[in-house]
Amino acid sequence: MAKTAMAILGATGDLALRMLFPSLYFLELDGLLPEGMAIVGGSRTETDTAGFLAKVETSVRERSEGFFRDDCWKRLADRITYVSVDASQAPSFKALAAALAGAEEVVFYLSTSPSLYAATCAALTVHGLTGGKNRIVVEKPIGRDLKSSAAINDALGSAFSEDRIFRIDHYLGKEAVQNLLALRFANTLFEPLWNKVSIDHVQITVAESVGVGGRGPYYDEYGALRDMVQNHMLQLLCLIAMEPPASLEPESVRNEKVKVLRSLRPIEGRELDKRTVRGQYVRGVSDGESVPGYLEELGHNSETETFVALAAHIDNWRWAGVPFYLRTGKRLPSKASQIVIQFREVPHSIFEGSDLLANRLTIRLQPEEGISMTLMNKTPSLDRGGMNLKPLSLNLSLIDAFPGERRRRIAYERLLLEVIAHNTTLFVRRDEIEAAWAWVDGIEAGWERQGVSPAPYAAGTWGPSGAFALTERQGHTWYD
Ligand code: BG6
Numbered sequence: 001m002a003k004t005a006m007a008i009l010g011a012t013g014d015l016a017l018r019m020l021f022p023s024l025y026f027l028e029l030d031g032l033l034p035e036g037m038a039i040v041g042g043s044r045t046e047t048d049t050a051g052f053l054a055k056v057e058t059s060v061r062e063r064s065e066g067f068f069r070d071d072c073w074k075r076l077a078d079r080i081t082y083v084s085v086d087a088s089q090a091p092s093f094k095a096l097a098a099a100l101a102g103a104e105e106v107v108f109y110l111s112t113s114p115s116l117y118a119a120t121c122a123a124l125t126v127h128g129l130t131g132g133k134n135r136i137v138v139e140k141p142i143g144r145d146l147k148s149s150a151a152i153n154d155a156l157g158s159a160f161s162e163d164r165i166f167r168i169d170h171y172l173g174k175e176a177v178q179n180l181l182a183l184r185f186a187n188t189l190f191e192p193l194w195n196k197v198s199i200d201h202v203q204i205t206v207a208e209s210v211g212v213g214g215r216g217p218y219y220d221e222y223g224a225l226r227d228m229v230q231n232h233m234l235q236l237l238c239l240i241a242m243e244p245p246a247s248l249e250p251e252s253v254r255n256e257k258v259k260v261l262r263s264l265r266p267i268e269g270r271e272l273d274k275r276t277v278r279g280q281y282v283r284g285v286s287d288g289e290s291v292p293g294y295l296e297e298l299g300h301n302s303e304t305e306t307f308v309a310l311a312a313h314i315d316n317w318r319w320a321g322v323p324f325y326l327r328t329g330k331r332l333p334s335k336a337s338q339i340v341i342q343f344r345e346v347p348h349s350i351f352e353g354s355d356l357l358a359n360r361l362t363i364r365l366q367p368e369e370g371i372s373m374t375l376m377n378k379t380p381s382l383d384r385g386g387m388n389l390k391p392l393s394l395n396l397s398l399i400d401a402f403p404g405e406r407r408r409r410i411a412y413e414r415l416l417l418e419v420i421a422h423n424t425t426l427f428v429r430r431d432e433i434e435a436a437w438a439w440v441d442g443i444e445a446g447w448e449r450q451g452v453s454p455a456p457y458a459a460g461t462w463g464p465s466g467a468f469a470l471t472e473r474q475g476h477t478w479y480d
Contacts, residue, residue: 004037018063025064025076027417040100108129114138114139133164171236174366175414176365176369201323208329211286226444229310238260241324250425267443275470279306279457305454306329307467323476333461362374368397377389
């Protein structure tokens with residue numbers, strides 16, 4: 001196996017310390033890191049390897065809780081060296097190049113602000129670090145709109161070919177999200193029903209109970225639509241709506257996802273009012289405690305939304321006329337993400353006097369992964385001619401099904417392994433990102449043109465009243 005090295009730039013930042021190094025620790029613990037793989041941490045901070053390792057150890061200990069083992073930490077620490085690099089000073093990359101000298105292929109993980117991506121690519125090019133199988137990993141936000149995203153993608157593309165660019169959407173690293181592929185394409189049961197004939201509508205909810213906390217300055221520039229819908233929510237929608245790919249090969253899966261994104265009907269004109277809702281939380285009660293509103297946390301006025309609900313339509317044969325409701329926000333009643341597939345009602349009921357509830361498949365993504373299906377059943381009784389019916393649930397808890405899984409994996413563990421293996425299936429291709437931005441840009445532009453301000457909602461509630469009207473208008477209700 002080629003000798004691989006990983007260079008993490010922005011190595012003293014929050015993402016690297018909270019997610020990347022703990023993930024590498026767990027991969028080391030499971031014996032999954034390639035033998036001899038060197039890890040180089042780089043950032044502007046002036047420190048040496050010992051100083052850097054002290055920082056990394058603290059965060060790995062914190063994150064690994066009962067799983068910290070001295071021998072494993074030592075093995076990981078032995079791989080790590082630190083160099084000072086500054087993306088705005090190309091010559092500072094000389095030390096980085098020297099630290100990577102023995103590697104046959106290098107993964108550059110940019111855990112930095114996207115504003116540094118272009119300068120970093122230029123510096124890597126100057127130092128001859130972009131050739132061969134060397135690859136680059138980047139995090140969202142890849143732009144704030146289509147134009148800025150294209151500029152970042154151009155910079156990445158000028159240094160690395162598309163098959164060597166790994167754009168992370170950490171939702172694709174979650175077990176429960178990958179399980180959507182298994183549920184749809186490893187079972188024959190659903191696929192014949194997975195269309196407008198049998199499905200009435202789909203709901204995708206990604207709710208968070210936290211506020212924006214210390215991330216105010218970043219968040220205020222983006223808002224819920226750009227921060228969550230453009231990436232995580234649309235990726236979930238793609239996995240639910242796409243056609244069966246021919247294989248799990250990267251292009252096979254990504255070709256199908258991009259077709260969904262390109263089939264999203266633009267939301268514009270008078271539709272904007274009916275099909276979109278913006279909200280912003282005000283003071284309220286979360287987890288039994290009084291919590292401040294968004295503007296109080298931010299310390300200044302703002303028109304940024306912390307909640308968004310949309311009724312999306314996919315204009316193709318499979319989904320014509322089926323609403324896909326998307327809802328996400330901060331300071332909602334709980335942290336819960338789920339996808340609900342609401343099937344249609346039976347065409348004709350032979351059970352007089354019993355209300356028949358249409359079948360519903362609920363896929364819980366977090367905090368507890370599980371799948372449930374409501375079915376109508378007969379209640380044991382003699383009344384109504386013996387046919388008294390009741391909806392009951394078939395429940396599959398993915399936690400109980402795998403009691404051997406000692407802990408919940410960090411999504412980055414899987415993603416880092418895929419980067420090392422050079423497999424881009426779980427990463428987002430340029431055309432996907434850009435198709436998603438094109439759709440989101442249309443909504444942003446409409447809000448701006450029509451002066452749509454976010455409606456207030458109390459922290460700890462399910463968003464502004466408009467979010468309920470959005471579904472009720474079409475005879476539907478949200479499932480919490
Ligand atoms: C990030 C967003 O991409 O995803 C955050 O920037 C959000 O605002 C987070 O809190 C949610 O991720 P998860 O894995 O906790 O659902």
